[in-house]
Each structure stands twice: as C-alpha cells, then as structure tokens.
Amino acid sequence: MRFATWNVNSVKARLPRLLEWLAETRPDVLCLQETKVPQGDFPSAEVSELGYQTAEYGQGRWNGVALLSRVGLEDVRNGFAGEPGYPDPEARAISALCDGIRFMSVYVPNGRTPDDPHYTYKLSWLSALRTALQDDVAAGPVVVAGDFNVAPTDADVWDRAAFAGSTHVTVPEREALEKIRGLGFTDIPARPLKGDRPFTYWDYRAGMFHKNMGMRIDLVYATADLAGAVKDAVVDREARKGKGPSDHAPIVVDLDR
C-alpha cells in the first residue's frame, strides 16, 4: 500500500497540480489539508476519474480537509470527539477506514504567536486530539497524517535562532506531540530527495525554497504495526517546484502490506 499526505493550500488553485501528481504517484490513500473550499465544493468528480472516492470536510474560506481513497472509504468522521473550536468548530480533521486502517487527515491550528489566544487553542486542540485517538488506537491500526504546524526538534527548522519567540518550536507544542506519540505512534522518518533534512514546508517568500530554508511540520504518525511495515517514505520536493506549487511538499509512504 502507498499513502500520502499533502497540504495543498487551496484545492481549487492546486487542482491541475493535484491531478497530475495523483496520476503520477498513484497513492492508495491521500490525506489533504487546507482545501479551502466549502462543503460540497471539493472537485470529487475530477478525482473520481482517476479512481478515487472522496470524503471531504469543508468550510468557507479557510481550513478544510479531505481523504481520497481507491481502497475503500468507510466510517467517515468529520472532526473528532471533544474537538475544541475557535470558538466555533473548524474543518481541521477527518478520518475514515481504508482497507482496515484508520486514516486521519489533520490540519493543526497555526497558533500565530505564543501570546495569542490562537496558541492556547492550538494546545487545547492537540490535547483533545490525543484523548480522542485513544479509542482509535485501541480499535486497530491508525495513521494520523497532515500539517501539524509543529517542528518536533530544532533540527526540523532551517535555523533555530530565526524562530526565537515563535510558535512551532515551543516546548508546550513539542510536548503535546510527544504525548500523542505516547499512545503508541511512531513519527515516520521520510527521506529528503535533496539536502540532509526532510523539510516539508518552505515559505513562498524570499526564495526560501531555493535556499532550502524550510521546516519539517508535516508529519506522519503511524501505530507500531504499520511503522514496522514501512518500506520507504520520502518528501516529494519535486511537487514544490515549478509553476503554481503549494508551499508544502507531499510525504509519500510505501507499506509492505
């Protein structure tokens, strides 16, 4: 099985790139984030021509997550039990069973700055996610993949000094991820296709991509049975190149299963 995760930064703006990438990469399951389309506006017809079923959890202008699968899509859940809002619920998580594995696509709140209420929301959201995942982990194999908006270690940002006082690198954010891993998840290491660090995000500005000034904030968390079956995992930085890319690159994981 091959699965992937990708923050596309608007599925409408990215549709040509998405379709081209799907036809080339052919994941069995794809976790999408930041679709930025209201519920019902996901281009399901276009992806169905490539053999994919769609489950979408959309919202007006921001957020939005989706799952694409060509190996089944059952027991779809928008959001999770106990998920906080800001203050209303936001479209940040969707999960479903695909070929016996529960896949959850997540778009963790950004947090903005450490003194912003949005940062508190981010920590609450991650804590509630951990609680909700307990039942899923007890039920069978689980993959939680997406834009976590946290760099797990200092090695996961291009320059730790540049992030002094910023979100994404604070101890409470990192501890929140550690607690999620404590449920039995492994942070699946992905190979960078260039350079020594598997960054997944590069700001559009200032030529950050070309200077490889990136961050590893898109992550794949898999339970032990699946982590042991990983044959290969790569950050597809090719998808960050060329005309009209997302600011995030996909992570592609191959399982011996």
Add this chain to the structure above:
DNA sequence: ATGTCCCTTCACAAGGGA
C-alpha cells in the same frame, strides 16, 4: 527572512491569514 500566494468583499484594491 518578511522578497508570495490565496482567500474574501461594502470587489477592479485592500485586508487577513499563513
């Protein structure tokens, strides 16, 4: 680092978010 992109609307320019 703040050099872009994407969304929206009291829309053809500007603000918000990332």
